[in-house]
Amino acid sequence: MQELTEGQVLKIMESYGNDPQQLIAVLLDIQEASGRNVVEQKWSILASRVLGVPLSKIYDILTFYAMFSTNPRGEHVIEICQSTPCHFTEAERVVGWFEEVLGVKVGATTDDGAFTLFRTSCVGACDVGPVAKIGDDVFGDLTLDKVKTLVKSFRDGQPNLREALICQN
Amino acid sequence: MSKLMSLVSEGAGKVNPVSVAEYVGIGGYAGLRKAVGMTAEQVIAEVKKAKLLGRGGAAYPSGSKWEHLLHIPETPKYIVCNADEGEPGTFKDKLILGRLPLKLIEGITIAGFVFGAKAGYIYVRGEYRKIQKQLIQAIENAKKENFLGQNILGRGFDFDIHVISGAGAYVCGENSALLNSTEGKVGRPRIKPPHLAEVGLFLQPTLVNNVESLSSIPAIVLKGGDEFLGIGHPDSGGTKLICLSGHSARTGVYEIPLGKVTLREAIYDPEMGGGIRGGKNLKFFHLGGQSGAIGSPAQLDTPYSYTDLRKAGLSVGSGAIVVMDESVSIVEYLKGVTEFFIHESCGKCVPCREGNKQLYAILQKLSVPGAANEGDLANLRRLVTTMTAASFCGLGQTAAMALNTAWKHFKAEFEANVSKTAAAAAA
Ligand SMILES: Cc1cc2nc3c(=O)[nH]c(=O)nc-3n(C[C@H](O)[C@H](O)[C@H](O)COP(=O)(O)O)c2cc1C
Ligand code: SF4
Ligand code: FES
Numbered sequence: 001m002q003e004l005t006e007g008q009v010l011k012i013m014e015s016y017g018n019d020p021q022q023l024i025a026v027l028l029d030i031q032e033a034s035g036r037n038v039v040e041q042k043w044s045i046l047a048s049r050v051l052g053v054p055l056s057k058i059y060d061i062l063t064f065y066a067m068f069s070t071n072p073r074g075e076h077v078i079e080i081c082q083s084t085p086c087h088f089t090e091a092e093r094v095v096g097w098f099e100e101v102l103g104v105k106v107g108a109t110t111d112d113g114a115f116t117l118f119r120t121s122c123v124g125a126c127d128v129g130p131v132a133k134i135g136d137d138v139f140g141d142l143t144l145d146k147v148k149t150l151v152k153s154f155r156d157g158q159p160n161l162r163e164a165l166i167c168q169n
Numbered sequence: 170m171s172k173l174m175s176l177v178s179e180g181a182g183k184v185n186p187v188s189v190a191e192y193v194g195i196g197g198y199a200g201l202r203k204a205v206g207m208t209a210e211q212v213i214a215e216v217k218k219a220k221l222l223g224r225g226g227a228a229y230p231s232g233s234k235w236e237h238l239l240h241i242p243e244t245p246k247y248i249v250c251n252a253d254e255g256e257p258g259t260f261k262d263k264l265i266l267g268r269l270p271l272k273l274i275e276g277i278t279i280a281g282f283v284f285g286a287k288a289g290y291i292y293v294r295g296e297y298r299k300i301q302k303q304l305i306q307a308i309e310n311a312k313k314e315n316f317l318g319q320n321i322l323g324r325g326f327d328f329d330i331h332v333i334s335g336a337g338a339y340v341c342g343e344n345s346a347l348l349n350s351t352e353g354k355v356g357r358p359r360i361k362p363p364h365l366a367e368v369g370l371f372l373q374p375t376l377v378n379n380v381e382s383l384s385s386i387p388a389i390v391l392k393g394g395d396e397f398l399g400i401g402h403p404d405s406g407g408t409k410l411i412c413l414s415g416h417s418a419r420t421g422v423y424e425i426p427l428g429k430v431t432l433r434e435a436i437y438d439p440e441m442g443g444g445i446r447g448g449k450n451l452k453f454f455h456l457g458g459q460s461g462a463i464g465s466p467a468q469l470d471t472p473y474s475y476t477d478l479r480k481a482g483l484s485v486g487s488g489a490i491v492v493m494d495e496s497v498s499i500v501e502y503l504k505g506v507t508e509f510f511i512h513e514s515c516g517k518c519v520p521c522r523e524g525n526k527q528l529y530a531i532l533q534k535l536s537v538p539g540a541a542n543e544g545d546l547a548n549l550r551r552l553v554t555t556m557t558a559a560s561f562c563g564l565g566q567t568a569a570m571a572l573n574t575a576w577k578h579f580k581a582e583f584e585a586n587v588s589k590t591a592a593a594a595a596a
Contacts, residue, residue, distance in 0.1 A: 057354075083509055127414055
């Protein structure tokens with residue numbers, strides 16, 4: 001994974017017309033482009049200067065919204081919904097399966113930096129619970145086999161393996 | 170005869186969501202075409218006759234909201250669509266956003282026309298990132314066909330719609346927090362008054378409506394308010410998208426006419442919920458989201474309408490129906506609900522920020538035999554009252570709703586673990 005460059009970050013802000021009203025969108029894009037699902041301090045400082053927004057306000061946003069992280073995470077963030085409709089359809093078993101297959105506990109990142117495992121609130125796919133959100137995709141009705149397939153698909157860079165498992169809108 | 174309807178969801182899943190031609194092919198944009206031949210007052214009169222109640226959760230009459238905004242002289246006015254859909258157990262706005270975005274776009278455009286607005290915003294939760302991209306595509310396509318942009322339908326009316334992303338904060342669904350977040354700020358709620366109709370987005374007069382509310386507008390304009398009212402309940406016209414989840418045998422979104430389907434039908438009808446998974450028994454159902462009321466099987470014959478549910482101490486809320494079978498402990502369930510509110514509280518006010526944590530601590534005690542005493546139960550009651558009365562916004566005010574309603578149905582289960590000796594010692 002390539003390091004994000006100052007030029008790329010400037011370009012992201014430019015694509016939003018350097019508009020401070022678009023701060024959340026800019027920060028989401030910076031995080032996505034980081035490869036490690038993080039908004040690094042140096043990019044916050046840069047955004048503060050270019051958009052004319054106090055750095056404290058940027059950190060207010062980064063620490064308020066659950067989707068942001070100021071610490072590097074895995075390339076793929078796996079989030080298991082723990083809200084009650086999923087929780088009582090055995091979401092905790094899914095957490096257990098991911099822990100087993102990845103070899104890390106919830107909150108931790110695998111040694112190779114590929115995955116971080118989290119719990120999250122409802123992602124709006126309760127009809128196919130228990131669910132995991134990985135990046136922009138949601139995977140539902142999970143079983144141990146599906147969990148193994150998903151991890152393999154991301155680890156080996158074989159998106160076709162998971163295509164059929166993506167929950168459609 | 171099937172009780173399912175497709176007034177709002179007509180065509181969902183059958184058309185290419187971003188194709189204007191296909192949308193027009195199923196009768197799309199007939200509402201807008203009709204609306205631009207009417208005056209603002211005439212459109213609002215139909216919305217009032219339709220008795221459309223806000224589908225986002227608060228059930229505020231849309232007609233009154235629209236009328237109020239129309240009479241405010243300041244311009245520019247803004248149209249904001251609440252597509253934050255963060256209530257656990259709710260995934261019905263996603264159906265429209267993902268499969269029928271042009272219906273929503275048409276509804277917002279009609280609102281834009283009525284209020285002479287130049288810009289509308291759709292605030293979509295960050296978790297629906299793929300849907301956001303598709304929505305932007307649908308907007309672009311509508312512009313190409315002159316249903317958005319400059320001089321719409323040759324009527325000299327200009328209007329554009331922008332898509333704004335949330336970033337994971339349930340409280341941003343609260344309408345004033347939503348506006349703060351749309352402005353690129355932290356989504357903490359504002360103090361009200363001033364009313365958002367007067368001082369809303371960028372401090373300008375603003376309409377905030379839910380996805381499903383705005384998507385009902387084309388049908389209201391096209392059919393007329395009276396016909397729309399007739400489809401539903403005399404106090405609240407039209408249909409409601411309900412979301413079945415949890416231990417329902419047939420989880421999913423169903424569109425039902427308000428007042429003409431009972432909770433029993435919604436949960437058990439083979440065309441809707443189809444009963445409980447694995448043939449188990451229903452223990453309770455949780456309506457309208459985590460902030461809604463919990464109901465017992467004894468209430469199953471209540472018709473699903475705003476009025477009937479309110480009379481039964483329940484509510485429509487977002488349309489969520491979380492079904493739980495007999496294996497679920499009510500105290501464990503409420504711990505889950507309370508954990509959600511602890512996580513989602515914005516921390517601005519003490520009754521909510523601290524109250525939810527204290528509720529959880531007591532629920533935790535109640536889940537261990539002999540750990541709680543009578544004093545804990547009294548504290549639980551006091552906390553519920555304080556949070557409901559003294560929280561700054563709707564999140565804290567409704568966080569204890571599930572507990573408060575479950576209490577009525579499952580008092581014995583709450584008290585089962587209370588230590589009698591501890592109670593005696595405390596006395
Ligand atoms: C904590 C909280 C969260 C809310 N979340 C949503 C939401 O996700 N979507 C929504 O449409 N309304 C939500 N609401 C209700 C809105 O504040 C507001 O009433 C609604 O957007 C108005 O539109 P309507 O009248 O068309 O329903 C929420 C309210 C509160 C207090
Ligand atoms: S009730 Fe208070 S702490 Fe809770 S979300 Fe609303 S403003 Fe924030
Ligand atoms: S409760 Fe898990 S996706 Fe909604």
